[in-house]
Amino acid sequence: MNDSMFTNRRDVLLGTAAAFIAAAIPRARAATNDSNVKIKKWRHYADCRYGQIHIVSAEPADGSGKNKTPLVCLHQSPTSGDYYREFQALMAQDRLVLCPDTSGYGGSDHPNALPTMADLGGAMAEAFVNLGYGKNAPGTRSLGPVDWLGFHTGNYLITEIVAQRPDLVRRLVMPSIPYYPANEREDKRKQFSTPRPYFTDPEYVGKSFKDGVLNAKSELTKERLMDFFVDRMRAGPESWWAFDAVFRYDADPALAKITQDVLLPIMSLETLAEPTRQAAKLMTKAKSVQLLDLPGLGGVNWQTTPDKLVAAIKPFLDKA
Numbered sequence: 467m468n469d470s471m472f473t474n475r476r477d478v479l480l481g482t483a484a485a486f487i488a489a490a491i492p493r494a495r496a497a498t499n500d501s502n503v504k505i506k507k508w509r510h511y512a513d514c515r516y517g518q519i520h521i522v523s524a525e526p527a528d529g530s531g532k533n534k535t536p537l538v539c540l541h542q543s544p545t546s547g548d549y550y551r552e553f554q555a556l557m558a559q560d561r562l563v564l565c566p567d568t569s570g571y572g573g574s575d576h577p578n579a580l581p582t583m584a585d586l587g588g589a590m591a592e593a594f595v596n597l598g599y600g601k602n603a604p605g606t607r608s609l610g611p612v613d614w615l616g617f618h619t620g621n622y623l624i625t626e627i628v629a630q631r632p633d634l635v636r637r638l639v640m641p642s643i644p645y646y647p648a649n650e651r652e653d654k655r656k657q658f659s660t661p662r663p664y665f666t667d668p669e670y671v672g673k674s675f676k677d678g679v680l681n682a683k684s685e686l687t688k689e690r691l692m693d694f695f696v697d698r699m700r701a702g703p704e705s706w707w708a709f710d711a712v713f714r715y716d717a718d719p720a721l722a723k724i725t726q727d728v729l730l731p732i733m734s735l736e737t738l739a740e741p742t743r744q745a746a747k748l749m750t751k752a753k754s755v756q757l758l759d760l761p762g763l764g765g766v767n768w769q770t771t772p773d774k775l776v777a778a779i780k781p782f783l784d785k786a
Contacts, residue, residue: 503559504528509573512566512593515585517575519593521566522547524558534561535636536612537783538594540620541565542642542765543708544701545694546572549617553772557780564612566593568623568708571701580707583715587626591634600634613783615639617765618738619708625720638724639779641731642738642765644712645721645745655713659706674698685770721748729782730757731775735764756782 506527511518525531537557541549547565554563567574569581569589577585594600598609613636616624621643628635646654663670678698679691698705730746732739749755758778767775 505555505558507555507558513596514569514575514589514592516569516577516589519566519569519575519590520547520573521564521593522554523562523564524554525562526559531558531561535610535783536562536564536599538612538614539563539565540590540614540616540623541568541571542618542620543568543712544571544705545697546700548572548693548697550768552769553775556772556776561783566590568619570704570707572697573700576704577707581711583622583711584626584630586708586711587623588630590623591627591631594634595631600631611636613637613639615779616641616643617768618642618644619712622712622715622717622720625717625724628726629720629723632725635726637783638726638728639731639782640728640745641733641742642736643721643730643742643745644738645717645741645748646713647744648716648718651713651715655710659710659713661703661706664703671699685766690769717745718748721745722750724749724752726752727754727782728752728756729779730755731778732757732759733763733765733767734759734761 504527505524507522507524509520509522511520513519539547539550539554541547546567550563550565554565557563569586570576577589581589591600594612595603598604599612600610601608603609611634614624614627616622616639621640624635624638624640628638675695678695679688682691684691728746728749730742732742736742743757746755746757760774760778763771763774
């Protein structure tokens with residue numbers, strides 16, 4: 467397939483989903499904040515090897531969060547930083563919280579070829595260096611390190627950021643690590659990282675919307691489910707690329723390179739609860755590793771009861 471054929475077919479796909487995208491993106495970025503603290507929220511971009519990383523940031527409008535280390539939240543695939551919208555609104559009551567889109571997802575530019583996890587993590591690290599964080603950042607002064615929170619794919623971006631630019635990292639929060647022993651990864655890769663049949667199955671997009679939104683058995687509203695559907699459509703034919711990077715990733719030596727303080731919230735309803743426990747055993751060089759059991763919680767709680775996750779995570783980030 468030549469480049470022009472690929473572009474034309476992709477344009478057809480994006481045109482099919484245009485109505486969903488136009489309706490959902492403004493709502494997806496609306497502020498959600500039930501507290502008395504007024505939150506300032508904005509979108510911005512940072513340069514990286516693939517072009518730009520799109521970020522939605524939030525902090526207290528009165529500037530009171532400047533004495534806390536900023537928190538960066540890295541999403542699972544194939545969503546975007548908007549996955550953390552509800553959590554961000556609560557966590558940002560006393561600090562800056564940045565929710566970027568991984569390269570190829572949300573509003574971030576796509577890699578020009580199938581990326582490795584080192585590529586995706588490196589691009590994210592470049593974006594934050596270009597924002598002024600870490601050592602030797604552009605500009606007159608460095609903003610120092612930040613705290614990083616990941617979920618699923620986001621946790622492996624974290625391990626690569628630790629490996630490539632440890633100066634960007636203070637503390638880590640890593641719930642639901644997609645860790646599998648080397649002999650299991652290829653089977654997982656074949657299961658999850660295959661091209662979706664956008665151009666071979668004319669029912670695929672409609673069926674995905676029906677299953678993921680209209681008929682989904684979920685605690686989330688149909689509008690919120692549509693936000694996630696739109697993110698999958700925006701990723702397009704390359705939506706599986708991050709899955710491929712996850713299951714080709716040699717996670718064992720990467721996890722062993724972590725030297726920071728680490729919090730591992732174990733969500734009992736998550737399929738990755740046990741893999742996270744196994745990943746913890748490899749963090750032998752970490753300054754500290756704290757496993758925190760969160761019974762009855764799963765991925766949906768980032769949206770439905772973000773207060774429970776904020777309550778679990780804030781003490782770790784705030785300790786001296």
